[in-house]
Amino acid sequence: xxxxxxxxxxDDPDFFPDSLxxxxxxxxxxxxxxxxxxxxxxxxxxxxxxRIPIGVNRRRFEKYAQIPSTHEYQVTFVGKSGQTxxxxxxxxxxxxxxxxSDSMRRGxxxxxxxxxxxxxxxxxxxxxxxxDEIIAANPGFAQxxxxxxxxxxxxxxxxxxxxFSLRRDTINSVSNAGVTIVGDHFWQPYLRRNAKLLPPVSxxxxxxxxxxxxxxxxxxxxxxxxxxxxxxxxxxxxGGFLLTDYKTGIDQLFDLDREMICYSxxxxxxxxxxxxxxHPEKRQSVIxxxxxxxxxxxxxxxxxxxxxxxxDELGIRKGSVPPGEITQRELAPGLGGKLEKLASVLDKSGxxxxxxxxxxxxxxxxxxxxxxxxxxx
Numbered sequence: 001x002x003x004x005x006x007x008x009x010x011d012d013p014d015f016f017p018d019s020l021x022x023x024x025x026x027x028x029x030x031x032x033x034x035x036x037x038x039x040x041x042x043x044x045x046x047x048x049x050x051r052i053p054i055g056v057n058r059r060r061f062e063k064y065a066q067i068p069s070t071h072e073y074q075v076t077f078v079g080k081s082g083q084t085x086x087x088x089x090x091x092x093x094x095x096x097x098x099x100x101s102d103s104m105r106r107g108x109x110x111x112x113x114x115x116x117x118x119x120x121x122x123x124x125x126x127x128x129x130x131x132d133e134i135i136a137a138n139p140g141f142a143q144x145x146x147x148x149x150x151x152x153x154x155x156x157x158x159x160x161x162x163x164f165s166l167r168r169d170t171i172n173s174v175s176n177a178g179v180t181i182v183g184d185h186f187w188q189p190y191l192r193r194n195a196k197l198l199p200p201v202s203x204x205x206x207x208x209x210x211x212x213x214x215x216x217x218x219x220x221x222x223x224x225x226x227x228x229x230x231x232x233x234x235x236x237x238x239g240g241f242l243l244t245d246y247k248t249g250i251d252q253l254f255d256l257d258r259e260m261i262c263y264s265x266x267x268x269x270x271x272x273x274x275x276x277x278x279h280p281e282k283r284q285s286v287i288x289x290x291x292x293x294x295x296x297x298x299x300x301x302x303x304x305x306x307x308x309x310x311x312d313e314l315g316i317r318k319g320s321v322p323p324g325e326i327t328q329r330e331l332a333p334g335l336g337g338k339l340e341k342l343a344s345v346l347d348k349s350g351x352x353x354x355x356x357x358x359x360x361x362x363x364x365x366x367x368x369x370x371x372x373x374x375x376x377x
Contacts, residue, residue: 005029006307010054012037012223014128015156018148029311035249036225050310053253055303056233056294064207065239065291074178075273076213077171078206078231081186082160086112089153096149111141112161115154119162119222126222127158163221170219170245171195173266174273182209210240214283215273218244228253232260233298236290241283243272253298259290 008031009016029048032038041049090108094100100108115130131154135142144150168190171179179195181187187197201209210216218231226249235242244250246262254260261276263269276283339358347355 006031006311008052009033009037012127012155012159013041015152015159015223017152029314031307034223034225034227048314050307050314052303052307052310053227053249053298054230054233055298055300056237058237058295058299060204061207061210061234061238062295064211065237067211067239069239070212071214073180073209073213074277075174075215075217076180076182076209077167077217077219078182078201078209079167079219080184080200081164083164083186084184086157086160089157093150093153111145111154112157115158116161116165119158120165126225127155127162130158131155159221159223163223166222167219170266170269171217173270174217175270177273177277180213182206207234207238210235210238213240214280215276216240216242217269217273218242220245220247233294236287237294239287239291241276241287242290243269243276254290254293259286259293261286
């Protein structure tokens with residue numbers, strides 16, 4: 001059975017190992033949410049690249065919009081610090097190296113802080129640029145920083161650390177209002193006196209916070225150059241009002257000032273917080289208009305239709321790959337486990353024959369991970 005394979009990155013592809021990227025366009029298409037990411041993938045030889053923005057699963061949050069708001073929170077930001085993620089990635093780096101001395105750990109801490117500061121204080125600088133500059137200034141760091149199992153992990157750490165600084169400074173720019181952070185305990189030392197911290201809430205339940213907040217603030221991570229993140233869609237569908245940082249791509253998604261309100265910096269955010277706290281009727285109008293636009297144009301069902309159209313325009317369609325050709329291509333590390341999960345999902349959805357074909361190939365001698373073959377499907 002011929003099929004098309006699409007890898008959809010919600011994060012910067014630079015934050016993933018090169019083994020997940022293939023320059024062979026025969027049957028692989030990469031979907032990203034930011035044009036900046038698309039341009040870099042194309043520069044690496046990946047011809048089949050499309051931009052598909054994030055959307056919303058209307059069933060997940062629509063129910064909250066029907067519940068009257070308790071106005072429990074005045075101004076809310078939902079988001080973790082990223083420190084847990086940073087700690088995990090650092091552990092992966094150290095494990096891969098077989099351990100680190102205390103001096104090496106301190107050196108890595110210094111590099112991380114330097115990179116995060118560069119990104120945070122230099123508009124337009126990316127994690128990739130920061131790492132390249134650090135390597136150029138410290139040639140002895142190149143072997144470590146450019147290692148294929150280290151580089152993508154460092155880039156992710158840099159972005160998380162710098163993005164937390166951005167979120168901290170932006171949230172703390174709000175004055176004379178009750179601010180609530182829904183996040184992890186790493187936020188605690190950085191909160192202003194008028195702010196309180198609540199523990200994380202599961203994604204399935206976060207709609208209650210959005211709905212019961214007078215104003216929800218969104219601060220994107222630095223990795224997003226022109227695209228928007230998930231909160232931009234989730235908050236209005238849950239019946240909440242959102243103030244989001246401006247991204248150039250948002251103009252293509254919403255009628256600004258009617259369906260979505262953006263701020264340019266901390267001072268602008270502070271002004272708009274107080275304006276919209278004083279005008280609840282205008283908040284409600286934006287909620288209703290934005291929610292209607294999202295449910296009409298920005299659901300994941302609509303995104304899949306757009307993706308199908310993009311694939312057809314690229315010529316990636318069923319039958320474009322000769323049967324059996326895929327079985328000759330090498331597996332990316334870890335793909336075997338993902339194929340097992342796929343087989344299970346297919347079996348439960350009634351596609352038992354396809355699931356059995358994947359299973360037979362996975363257990364055959366020619367499909368051991370070390371042999372590196374795609375399943376015959």
